[in-house]
Amino acid sequence: MDKVIVFDTTLRDGEQAAGGTLNIQEKLEIARQLEKLNVDVIEAGFPASSPGDFEAVKLISKELHNPVICALSHANPKAIDRAWEAVNGAVHPRIHIFLSSSDIHLLHQLKKSRDEILQTSRDTVMRAKKYTDDIEFSPMDASRTDPQYLYQILKAVIEAGATTVNIPDTVGYAIPDEWGKRIEGIFQNVPNIAKAVVSVHCHNDLGLAVANSLEAILHGARQVECTINGIGERAGNASLEEIAMAIRTRKDFFNLSTGIETTHIYSTSRLVSELTGFLVQANKAVVGANAFRHESGIHQDGVIKLRETYEIMDPKDVGISASSLVLGKLSGSHAFKERLAELGYSLEEDDLNKSFQAFKELADKKKEITDKDIESVVAQQKRTVAEVYHLEKVQVSCGNGMPTASVRLTGPNGEMLADASLGTGPVDAVYKAINRIVCVSNNLTEFTVKSVTQGIDAQGEVLIRIESDGVTYTGRGADTDIIVASAKAYMNALNRLLSVKKTAKKQG
Ligand code: KIV
Numbered sequence: 001m002d003k004v005i006v007f008d009t010t011l012r013d014g015e016q017a018a019g020g021t022l023n024i025q026e027k028l029e030i031a032r033q034l035e036k037l038n039v040d041v042i043e044a045g046f047p048a049s050s051p052g053d054f055e056a057v058k059l060i061s062k063e064l065h066n067p068v069i070c071a072l073s074h075a076n077p078k079a080i081d082r083a084w085e086a087v088n089g090a091v092h093p094r095i096h097i098f099l100s101s102s103d104i105h106l107l108h109q110l111k112k113s114r115d116e117i118l119q120t121s122r123d124t125v126m127r128a129k130k131y132t133d134d135i136e137f138s139p140m141d142a143s144r145t146d147p148q149y150l151y152q153i154l155k156a157v158i159e160a161g162a163t164t165v166n167i168p169d170t171v172g173y174a175i176p177d178e179w180g181k182r183i184e185g186i187f188q189n190v191p192n193i194a195k196a197v198v199s200v201h202c203h204n205d206l207g208l209a210v211a212n213s214l215e216a217i218l219h220g221a222r223q224v225e226c227t228i229n230g231i232g233e234r235a236g237n238a239s240l241e242e243i244a245m246a247i248r249t250r251k252d253f254f255n256l257s258t259g260i261e262t263t264h265i266y267s268t269s270r271l272v273s274e275l276t277g278f279l280v281q282a283n284k285a286v287v288g289a290n291a292f293r294h295e296s297g298i299h300q301d302g303v304i305k306l307r308e309t310y311e312i313m314d315p316k317d318v319g320i321s322a323s324s325l326v327l328g329k330l331s332g333s334h335a336f337k338e339r340l341a342e343l344g345y346s347l348e349e350d351d352l353n354k355s356f357q358a359f360k361e362l363a364d365k366k367k368e369i370t371d372k373d374i375e376s377v378v379a380q381q382k383r384t385v386a387e388v389y390h391l392e393k394v395q396v397s398c399g400n401g402m403p404t405a406s407v408r409l410t411g412p413n414g415e416m417l418a419d420a421s422l423g424t425g426p427v428d429a430v431y432k433a434i435n436r437i438v439c440v441s442n443n444l445t446e447f448t449v450k451s452v453t454q455g456i457d458a459q460g461e462v463l464i465r466i467e468s469d470g471v472t473y474t475g476r477g478a479d480t481d482i483i484v485a486s487a488k489a490y491m492n493a494l495n496r497l498l499s500v501k502k503t504a505k506k507q508g
């Protein structure tokens with residue numbers, strides 16, 4: 001088989017990253033984009049872990065038709081039944097069962113013997129097999145598991161009906177050469193291995209997740225588990241875009257392919273960054289802001305003469321447009337729509353109209369509207385959550401006296417609410433004034449402001465995280481006035497918090 005199956009776990013392991021919580025509509029939106037990207041499998045969530053995950057897997061299973069939709073499950077009957085309940089509406093459903101296999105986990109965490117784990121692995125695969133033929137099994141912490149015991153488990157779960165066996169480097173401990181040998185050992189020592197697809201799932205604690213995934217492919221693995229922008233638990237997972245572009249760019253070396261529609265990589269990366277609030281570092285391979293920028297004169301000279309002198313990938317192949325077209329306040333909806341299409345967006349009529357309106361408002365304040373501005377305008381529409389409170393007006397007076405803010409919000413029943421507060425600075429004063437109206441306790445844990453583009457009239461984009469009852473909520477807002485952007489970001493995070501609390505109240 002010369003195709004590598006791309007299993008995307010952005011919505012499961014990716015969302016597990018601290019502070020990366022997504023709501024159900026955002027998950028669906030990312031899932032739709034992953035379908036466009038043509039990933040083979042979408043791990044949509046972990047249904048037994050929360051009602052929100054359950055609902056998201058159910059909705060994605062109903063709405064998407066092409067990829068396999070996978071639900072993660074603990075190795076116990078109740079969790080498997082719950083996973084199936086969530087995923088059974090999918091055209092191609094998969095249940096993915098995981099259970100630790102390393103001695104360190106067995107002795108100190110699960111307090112179970114190897115025989116017990118072996119038996120549970122077998123039994124739970126058999127239970128899931130009653131529901132669907134497509135079963136994946138992961139012996140968690142495989143990189144630190146005794147190889148002989150790992151072979152035993154794999155043989156047993158394949159006999160029980162697992163069609164994919166996933167070998168996780170759960171703690172990102174493996175070194176490429178060693179990891180390749182481990183995969184080779186599996187092919188040599190598990191007698192029924194040909195009956196299953198061998199997959200790998202590498203974490204990035206030592207910065208080796210992509211290298212380990214590629215090494216595994218070289219040794220026969222044919223599924224890779226990865227996430228957009230490499231987000232995930234702790235230091236994250238192997239990055240989908242890096243694996244896909246390595247296989248494509250070095251076809252001469254790997255002689256393999258993926259089904260990834262690479263021209264959708266950049267827009268997918270932007271969407272995931274926008275919705276999770278995880279910024280992409282500038283020097284990130286493939287999708288970072290500097291990935292195709294040349295600073296050195298020698299390099300610039302080379303690229304002007306022949307792009308390939310210093311670029312091993314064509315930015316167009318990952319969906320980064322070469323267009324330098326700049327829109328302004330005289331640009332009409334047609335030009336706006338065309339630019340959106342070139343940037344990889346296809347918006348529903350309503351979102352399109354709202355984005356165009358926001359674009360016009362921005363064009364009144366800013367002479368030139370660049371691609372980054374357009375992305376920011378669209379992102380603001382996308383990140384709009386069902387608003388309990390809406391920000392109408394914000395006014396500050398600041399300096400080295402007493403920073404003061406007054407705000408006006410529309411409340412849940414359409415009522416106008418206004419209040420004012422002093423603060424240590426203008427943003428603090430705005431947040432305190434909002435708090436006096438909204439009255440929901442929370443702690444601000446992160447506040448970042450960055451400029452969307454260059455220039456004195458650039459929009460400022462604010463990213464904040466607030467914490468309430470142990471849960472983190474992300475908020476973003478953009479405006480040419482950074483105080484307004486800060487207020488929008490805070491309202492965005494508060495509305496997320498309020499809508500989660502409202503749903504929890506209804507359910508419980
Ligand atoms: O890292 C890990 O081991 C996992 C499993 C659930 C596959 O995420």
Ligand code: ZN
Nearest residue numbers: 013170201233
């Ligand atoms: Zn993982």
